[in-house]
Amino acid sequence: MADFLDALLGIDSDSLTWWQMSVRAVVVFIVALIIMRIGNKRIFGKQTAFDIVLGIIYGSVLSRAITGNSPFWPTLAAALVLVLLHRFLAFLAYNTEGFIGPFIKGNPVCLIRDGKLQEDKLKKHNLTENDLQEALRNGGVSSIKEVASAYLERSGDISIVKRDT
Structure with a gap:
């Protein structure tokens, strides 16, 4: 059987x-699905740098098994x-304080606080006011003054909290 x-x-x-x-390809596909189930649902769901790096490396490693560029079973x-x-x-990021969690998952960055643009943060993260205006429009906001806070999230999305009216 092993020879076959x-x-x-x-x-x-x-x-x-x-x-x-x-x-x-069929075997790798099935094994990849099984391996993903061993992982957890968030592996490709959050799209943080942490998850994207895994996706790129995971795909690269598995492609080598299909093409025969690396030994099949060890790959x-x-x-x-x-x-x-x-x-x-x-698990470590969730269960530890300090450096490990932010290093692995990153931190959100405040871009607008109390209706005031944090220009230094925009510059540091290479965001233009046009980028921010687009996010505001997508969040149903027409002016920075309507925003209590806006954050560049770990995933790269911009989240907006509207001011109470």
Whole structure:
């Protein structure tokens, strides 16, 4: 059975046929779904730098298993390790104070406070007033004066809290 599986996946082959690569793609797809379930729902949901880095590396590692650029089974194991590392770092960020959480997940940045633009923060984060105006319009606000606070969130989105009227 092991020999059949090795032949099917092209494990000991110097070059893969189109059907071996196709079988590898199916196997990698199924294994990737299983590995993602071992992770947690937030892995690709929040789109913070923490999550995006995992997505890029995860895709790169798994593509190597499909194309045969790396050994098949160790590459799948590396993908599992990446997801477990992500889960562990998220656990650390949630359960520790101080440096670790903000380093892993980042911090929101206040762009507007009490209707006043924080120009130094815009400049520091390479945001123009046009970027901020777009976010205000998307939030149903036409003027900075209508805003109690606005934050550049860890995901890169701008959230707006309107003033009480």
